[in-house]
Structures are given as C-alpha cells and as structure tokens.
Amino acid sequence: MRESRIAESLLRGFISDPHLEDAILGDLAEEQHQRAESSGAGPARAWYRRQVVRSVPHLLRHWWLQQTPGQTVRTVARVTFTLVLVMSGTVAFGGTSPDTVTLLVAGGLWAAAGGFSLAWTTPSGAPMCPATLLGLSLIPASVAASGLLAPPGPTTWLLALAPTILLALSISGGMVAAMLRSTLSAHNSPSATDPSTPGKTMKTTGSTLRLLARPILAAATLLMVPLVAMQFTAEVNWTLFDFVVMGTLIVGTGVTFELALRKGDTIGYRAAAGVALASAFLLVWVNLAVGIMGSSAHEANVLYFGVLAVGGVGSLVARFHPRGMVRAMVATALAHTGVGVTALIAGWGSPVHVVGLTVMFALLFLASAWLFQSAADQGAGGLGGRRAQPCASGS
Amino acid sequence: MNTPELGKLQLSVLMAVATLDDEAYGLGVRREVSEVRGREYSVGAIYTTLSRLEEKGLLESWETPPRPERGGRSRRQYELTAAGRTALREARRVAARLWDLEPGVGPA
Structure with a gap:
C-alpha cells in the first residue's frame, strides 16, 4: 500500500537531519504496512497521519535546538522580516477595508506567501520549520493587530479565528513550497545525485x-x-x-x-x-x-x-x-x-x-x-x- | 567520570536499545518504550530522543541497506557505547539506592 503523499511530504519538510529521513519515513511505512494487514488500510492510514501530526512538535524543537547560534540569528531575522512584511501587506491592502472578510483574505494571502517564501528560500533541510515559526509568531501578532484593525460589524467573530487561519495558511504556503522543491529536486535528481557530476x-x-x-x-x-x-x-x-x-x-x-x-x-x-x-x-x-x-x-x-x-x-x-x-x-x-x-x-x-x-x-x-x-x-x-x-x- | 543527566524518556529509550539488540531501530524502540511506559509515543519523539542520546555519546548508529518491507528505505540501527552502558549502570545504582530507603508508597 502507498503512504499518504501529503502526510509524508509534510513530515519530510520538518526533518532537519538528512540521516533521519529514511529512518523515520521507513519506520512509518513498515508499521503502516503491518497495521494495514492486521486492521485494514483505512485505520493504518489514519494512524500514519496521527503519527505525522504528533511528530511535528518534536521535530520542530529538534530543528531549533540543532541550529548553531549564527543559524538561529539568521532564522529569527528572516522570520521577523517576513512577519513585518505580512503585517504591513495586510494593513496596506486590507487595513482600510470596511469588512472583516477582505481583511482576513488579505492577511491570509500574505501569510501563505510568507510561508511559501520562507520554505522556498530555506537553504538546507526542514523547509517547513521557518514557515511554521512564522505561523506561530502570527498568532500573537494577529491578536494584537485585530484589536487595532477590526472594523465593527457582524463578522467580527471571524477575527477570533484569524490566528488559526493565518497559522494554517502560512503552513500551507510552506507545504506547497516544500512539495514544489521536492518535485523539482526529483526532476533534477539524475545530475543532482550523481557524485561524479562536479557542477x-x-x-x-x-x-x-x-x-x-x-x-x-x-x-x-x-x-x-x-x-x-x-x-x-x-x-x-x-x-x-x-x-x-x-x-x-x-x-x-x-x-x-x-x-x-x-x-x-x-x-x-x-x-x-x-x-x-x-x-x-x-x-x-x-x-x-x-x-x-x-x-x-x-x-x-x-x-x-x-x-x-x-x-x-x-x-x-x-x-x-x-x-x-x-x-x-x-x-x-x-x-x-x-x-x-x-x-x-x-x-x-x-x-x-x-x-x-x-x-x-x-x-x-x-x-x-x-x-x-x-x-x-x-x-x-x-x-x-x-x-x-x-x-x-x-x- | 560524570555521566550525563537522563530524563525519563531518555532512560527508557536507552534501556530499550540495550534490550533489543538486533531490533534496536526506531520502530522496535518505539514499540518497546510505548509498552513499558503504557502510552504510545510518536516516531518523532523517539527519533529526536535517539538523536539526543547519540549527541551525548551514549549511543552510536549506522544505516542498514535498503529494505523492501520499508518501501526501499534503510533502517538506522542503534547500539550502546561504553559511555551508554556506564550511564545505564549508574541509573540502576541510583535507583537501587533510592529504593533502599524503603519509601512507603505501597505495592507497585
């Protein structure tokens, strides 16, 4: 049976140590296969997805702890810069809008674009980690901003969902970038993986x-x-x-x-x-x-x-x-x-x-x-x- | 010689690796630890702990050839180092000394 590609790509995007990629994905494939034989493909697939979701916080923490001080400074600078860009973009294109939906759509698009760009420009493994960090930092930022930007109206309740929506969209943006990178690197694999190719x-x-x-x-x-x-x-x-x-x-x-x-x-x-x-x-x-x-x-x-x-x-x-x-x-x-x-x-x-x-x-x-x-x-x-x-x- | 501090999960993982021998790879360790501790651990929790123990010099690992039952992926096999064995002995000694005090906690 085949593992869920989205779940696998999501998990791969959080693995910072290349030595662990085959080990982790292989373990999941092996146990999913065993579970599919004993309890059916559906429950096995659900188990796989639960494992992915539960593994993400550990892998995120591991990635953070593994970084050198220089890498940490660069990551914080990149995420902060993107956060400022997302917030200013939202204010510029949605802040003057009279309705909450437009404000949320503007913020969501910027969050997705921010997650995408962070994941796309991450130099080595775990492209999803900076995108998730952006999503997490958008939670307090959007709570603070919604108090300043919220137009009065019946859809104000939407703003209560804004932190979750922005987190989900920045992770989704990162996910699209990670999958695109994976597709491109697979396409380039004959030259990229050939050790005899110096260039x-x-x-x-x-x-x-x-x-x-x-x-x-x-x-x-x-x-x-x-x-x-x-x-x-x-x-x-x-x-x-x-x-x-x-x-x-x-x-x-x-x-x-x-x-x-x-x-x-x-x-x-x-x-x-x-x-x-x-x-x-x-x-x-x-x-x-x-x-x-x-x-x-x-x-x-x-x-x-x-x-x-x-x-x-x-x-x-x-x-x-x-x-x-x-x-x-x-x-x-x-x-x-x-x-x-x-x-x-x-x-x-x-x-x-x-x-x-x-x-x-x-x-x-x-x-x-x-x-x-x-x-x-x-x-x-x-x-x-x-x-x-x-x-x-x-x- | 100072042995590194071990958390509960780290100690459980170290003991699982010591027990499992040939089956001391992520999946085997995860099952053993989950059974002993009575809750299911995620693959991410186990591998990040294994990685941490390896950084502390208590474990060493190597990659096996790709295996068909894993969709063509290899295993990462773990083994205790001399420092890992010392850390386990030390943990047992400390636990035994604590239990020698006969704390009144009732039957297990």
Whole structure:
C-alpha cells in the first residue's frame, strides 16, 4: 500500500537531519504496512497521519535546538522580516477595508506567501520549520493587530479565528513550497545525485533559472501593455498592487506550464496542461476584474480561489502524473460546479452569469481531464522523480 | 567520570536499545518504550530522543541497506557505547539506592 503523499511530504519538510529521513519515513511505512494487514488500510492510514501530526512538535524543537547560534540569528531575522512584511501587506491592502472578510483574505494571502517564501528560500533541510515559526509568531501578532484593525460589524467573530487561519495558511504556503522543491529536486535528481557530476549546484541553479526565465519575460512583456497605456489614457489606471497580482499570476501560470512541459512527453499531455492552466488563469482574471458573482467586491467570489486550490493541491498530490491529473481536474470541475450551485441557491450574482460561467469553466476542466486521460492511455509522462518502492508483499 | 543527566524518556529509550539488540531501530524502540511506559509515543519523539542520546555519546548508529518491507528505505540501527552502558549502570545504582530507603508508597 502507498503512504499518504501529503502526510509524508509534510513530515519530510520538518526533518532537519538528512540521516533521519529514511529512518523515520521507513519506520512509518513498515508499521503502516503491518497495521494495514492486521486492521485494514483505512485505520493504518489514519494512524500514519496521527503519527505525522504528533511528530511535528518534536521535530520542530529538534530543528531549533540543532541550529548553531549564527543559524538561529539568521532564522529569527528572516522570520521577523517576513512577519513585518505580512503585517504591513495586510494593513496596506486590507487595513482600510470596511469588512472583516477582505481583511482576513488579505492577511491570509500574505501569510501563505510568507510561508511559501520562507520554505522556498530555506537553504538546507526542514523547509517547513521557518514557515511554521512564522505561523506561530502570527498568532500573537494577529491578536494584537485585530484589536487595532477590526472594523465593527457582524463578522467580527471571524477575527477570533484569524490566528488559526493565518497559522494554517502560512503552513500551507510552506507545504506547497516544500512539495514544489521536492518535485523539482526529483526532476533534477539524475545530475543532482550523481557524485561524479562536479557542477551539480550550477546545473540545478541553471535549471531553475531556465524554469523562471520565460515566465518572467512573458510577465514583463505583457505588463508593459497597461504600463504604456497608462501614459496615454486615464481609462487604464493600474495600481502597484494590480501589477504585482497580475505579474504573480502570469509568472505562476508560466512556471507551472514549464514544469508541465518538462514532465509531459506527448502533445496530448502538454495540451491537457495548457487547457487546465489557461482555464485557471482565466478564472482568476475574470474573478479579479469583474467577479463571477455580482462584482469583484462580492465576498463569495473568494470561493473560486478554493476551486483553484483543489486543482493545485490535487496536481501536487498527483505529482503531475497523467492519471492523477485526471482525478485532480475532475475534482476541480466538481468543486467549481459546487460553488456555482451554492451561488444559485444563495442567490449570489446574476443567475445567467453564474450558470454560463460555471458551465464554461467546468467544461474546460473536464476537457483537460479528458486530454490527460488520453495522454495516460498513450503512456505519456514517464515522469521522473524518486519514488519509494512498493512494499515487498504490498497491496 | 560524570555521566550525563537522563530524563525519563531518555532512560527508557536507552534501556530499550540495550534490550533489543538486533531490533534496536526506531520502530522496535518505539514499540518497546510505548509498552513499558503504557502510552504510545510518536516516531518523532523517539527519533529526536535517539538523536539526543547519540549527541551525548551514549549511543552510536549506522544505516542498514535498503529494505523492501520499508518501501526501499534503510533502517538506522542503534547500539550502546561504553559511555551508554556506564550511564545505564549508574541509573540502576541510583535507583537501587533510592529504593533502599524503603519509601512507603505501597505495592507497585
């Protein structure tokens, strides 16, 4: 049987000592296998997840104690800097808002971005630890800030949940970065793990630069259009925030597409990835520009980011393998339809717009699933990456 | 010679390693300690304790070849060092001296 990949990746992200990684993950795999034979796969998987959750505080403490004084100073500086950035970003883009939801969404996005950047830039093992430290430091910071920023209103109770939400989102951001790092390092493994390759660091860096080069170039070129237009007409009036959001969106979509190009070895797979990414890009764009439900200011439009989270997490869990991607895309289509049906029942936005856009995006995600299925039938992918071998008598 | 201070869990883990011999790796130690102490410990708690004892010089460890029943991963096998054996003897001596005082705590 296979261990839960998310649980395994989460745990791996907290292990600072590389010597212990195989020992810990191997112990869990061995005992999960034994438990699955005696009490079934479901309870064994639940036991595995409980073990991961209960191990995290010990591994976090171990990581902290293992650091040299210099490393501790650097970690504290990085986390403090990110904390200040998260808090100032939240105040800048949500602090003047009249409603609690916008404030919380702004804080949540910044917390997730902070967790992601800390985990992404952690030089060696345990990338999840600094992201978790950020989440923990956001608890008192958000309690203090909510007293200053809280707008009066019926949704003030949401602010009571803010510390938990921010902690969860900064850990989630770190988790996405850790899984992406793991996927990239698996992709680079032939050169990175070959001891006879002296330039492995340069190869990995070069690969990452190539991964980022075209998306950044594309973003810079596309963003020149509104930048130039703003010089000639008042009709186009983008703020710095608009540029940052659109730039992040284009680079994020581009990097994911670059990864898909590397992972897929058939036109079918690449087409499937292209349709999925174009749909996701369009969904975010439409949502930010005009909003699917009413205007872009309608709070319920936030739910569509949950739809994209389903697709994103599903793709990471599937490690971009075509068969897994079929499930991820079907889940995304279902989540999108669920949001549409909820909007119709709740009376959010114009029914014509909601039905039209729900059907259109659901069909696009399903089309992507169909293309991934075709690619899987043709044996596309051959996706590299270090995989644990199945258990000897594995189910 | 000064022996390092040992907490309850550290002492239990050290005793488990001494008892288990060939089975003295994380999973075996976790099961033994959980059984003796009557509560289930997480794999993280056991490995961070093993790592701490190794830093104190009471244990040494090595990696076995990859094993199929572990999904192709290796085990980390632990063994007591001379200092570890001394620490265990010292812990037994201290405990025995304390029990010689015959404290009235009733039957076990």
